[in-house]
Amino acid sequence: MTTRTARRLPVHRGPAAWSAILPGQEAPDVLGTTLTADFAVVGAGFAGLSAARRLKQLHPGARVVVLEAGRLAEGASGRNSGFMIDLPHDISSEDYAGQAVESDRAMIALNRAAIDFARQAVEDYRIDPAFFDPCGKVNGAASAAADAHNRSYADHLARIGEASEALDADAMHELTGSRHYISGLYTPGTVMIQPAGYIRRLGAGLRRDRVEVYENSPVTQIARTGSGWVLTTHGGRVTAGTAILANNGHLESFGFATRRLMHIFLYASITVDLDDDALAKLGGRPRWGITPSDPMGTTVRRIDAAQGGNRIITRTCASFRPGMEVSTADVERAAAVHRRKFDDRFPALKDVRMEHSWAGHLCLSRNGVSVMRELEPGLIAACVDNGLGTTRSTLAGIAAAELASGESSPISRHFCAKEAPLKLPPPPIAEIGANAYLRWREWRASKE
Numbered sequence: 243m244t245t246r247t248a249r250r251l252p253v254h255r256g257p258a259a260w261s262a263i264l265p266g267q268e269a270p271d272v273l274g275t276t277l278t279a280d281f282a283v284v285g286a287g288f289a290g291l292s293a294a295r296r297l298k299q300l301h302p303g304a305r306v307v308v309l310e311a312g313r314l315a316e317g318a319s320g321r322n323s324g325f326m327i328d329l330p331h332d333i334s335s336e337d338y339a340g341q342a343v344e345s346d347r348a349m350i351a352l353n354r355a356a357i358d359f360a361r362q363a364v365e366d367y368r369i370d371p372a373f374f375d376p377c378g379k380v381n382g383a384a385s386a387a388a389d390a391h392n393r394s395y396a397d398h399l400a401r402i403g404e405a406s407e408a409l410d411a412d413a414m415h416e417l418t419g420s421r422h423y424i425s426g427l428y429t430p431g432t433v434m435i436q437p438a439g440y441i442r443r444l445g446a447g448l449r450r451d452r453v454e455v456y457e458n459s460p461v462t463q464i465a466r467t468g469s470g471w472v473l474t475t476h477g478g479r480v481t482a483g484t485a486i487l488a489n490n491g492h493l494e495s496f497g498f499a500t501r502r503l504m505h506i507f508l509y510a511s512i513t514v515d516l517d518d519d520a521l522a523k524l525g526g527r528p529r530w531g532i533t534p535s536d537p538m539g540t541t542v543r544r545i546d547a548a549q550g551g552n553r554i555i556t557r558t559c560a561s562f563r564p565g566m567e568v569s570t571a572d573v574e575r576a577a578a579v580h581r582r583k584f585d586d587r588f589p590a591l592k593d594v595r596m597e598h599s600w601a602g603h604l605c606l607s608r609n610g611v612s613v614m615r616e617l618e619p620g621l622i623a624a625c626v627d628n629g630l631g632t633t634r635s636t637l638a639g640i641a642a643a644e645l646a647s648g649e650s651s652p653i654s655r656h657f658c659a660k661e662a663p664l665k666l667p668p669p670p671i672a673e674i675g676a677n678a679y680l681r682w683r684e685w686r687a688s689k690e
């Protein structure tokens with residue numbers, strides 16, 4: 243019998259702010275019993291909940307159980323910036339452009355399939371439209387070099403037949419209220435989600451569809467039994483014919499893809515709900531999202547009352563942590579950088595307080611592939627988001643459900659055709675090298 247015990251469970255630093263700014267959640271259902279299911283899913287982020295929804299579409303009568311270590315939207319799925327991006331968004335590149343015209347077109351089609359899947363869930367489960375706003379996004383440039391990135395990205399988009407619109411400094415000011423940006427590139431296909439609103443309501447909709455979602459129920463052990471799997475939590479046990487691991491970087495905690503996964507933490511801060519005085523000083527429009535023209539720059543987003551308050555979110559800083567944990571000091575260091583970036587953009591709001599700062603765990607591979615495959619008979623992975631999990635992990639979840647069901651689609655074929663993640667250099671070299679590289683790229687993108 244194969245038994246794997248979790249070496250690590252998720253540890254979060256800073257609150258899950260997107261959830262904290264919404265009305266409170268109901269008390270969680272915690273697994274406290276032994277039960278048998280057709281399918282068990284570990285992790286309730288984009289990947290896990292999408293897998294559960296796809297399983298229910300394919301097998302309406304099946305018993306599907308989801309086991310989540312924390313509360314819904316407490317992990318990275320509720321800690322991100324909420325850009326559900328349709329276009330190539332290669333964060334390791336200079337300007338987000340992908341590799342080649344054909345592969346970019348294929349990736350765009352997949353990203354749009356993920357967005358359509360989410361849109362259908364929003365309709366079916368009557369999720370608040372403020373949590374899923376198809377308003378597009380802008381790549382903001384604050385320097386001549388970044389402006390050049392925007393131009394080369396616009397050329398690339400034109401080559402692959404995708405629309406974009408150049409914005410000048412006045413248009414950027416009219417949108418954001420900030421004079422920081424000298425230009426911008428608007429692309430219409432991004433959906434801006436309230437990540438916690440989306441994830442929490444997706445979980446609620448699945449429960450109405452009779453998917454059992456247990457929270458505060460970390461899986462501590464998985465064991466093969468007969469033709470199925472037994473998943474053990476602190477309070478109970480689920481035996482299932484098929485298990486899907488949708489726990490992203492914590493795939494490695496169960497001994498899979500060891501020393502092939504890069505555990506990266508990103509950091510963000512959110513202001514208090516802006517009062518009338520601050521809103522008058524800010525100006526601009528009530529909702530917008532700016533990704534930096536240099537992928538290592540600062541993402542800034544404005545949300546409104548329907549999304550959890552009139553607030554601005556600043557996201558920048560990254561660190562590589564093979565131990566899958568950051569310290570309070572790491573979050574404080576990032577929060578100080580967020581303050582500086584915010585003040586650069588909104589000097590009139592120097593007195594506005596940040597209400598929350600936090601870190602979130604991403605999982606990348608050196609060759610940019612996810613792990614979506616059968617690990618052992620009846621055990622399937624939908625992991626490794628490569629930093630773009632609102633779409634990529636949605637797709638991985640769909641693909642895992644299809645693989646578990648013997649179904650084939652362009653989505654599952656995309657993942658099945660990929661190679662395994664490449665090996666990383668030995669630990670100290672990987673850690674020192676990756677952190678030095680991240681610092682250097684952050685420094686180079688500093689104005690952005």
Ligand SMILES: Cc1cc2nc3c(=O)[nH]c(=O)nc-3n(C[C@H](O)[C@H](O)[C@H](O)COP(=O)(O)OP(=O)(O)OC[C@H]3O[C@@H](n4cnc5c(N)ncnc54)[C@H](O)[C@@H]3O)c2cc1C
Pocket residue numbers: 248251252284285286287288289290309310311312316317318319320321322323324325326327459460461462488489490491492507508509510557601602603604624625626627628629630631632633635
């Ligand atoms: C600050 C920040 C900004 C970001 N901005 C964006 C953005 O704008 N757009 C975008 O596409 N992506 C963004 N991301 C990345 C995005 O958040 C991730 O790609 C996405 O959350 C990955 O989804 P997932 O379902 O694969 O994994 P996760 O969201 O990590 O979900 C995995 C779940 O598994 C659970 N789990 C782990 N171990 C166990 C266990 N043993 N038992 C039970 N459950 C377990 C975890 O608690 C977690 O809830 C950002 C991330 C951060 C941190």
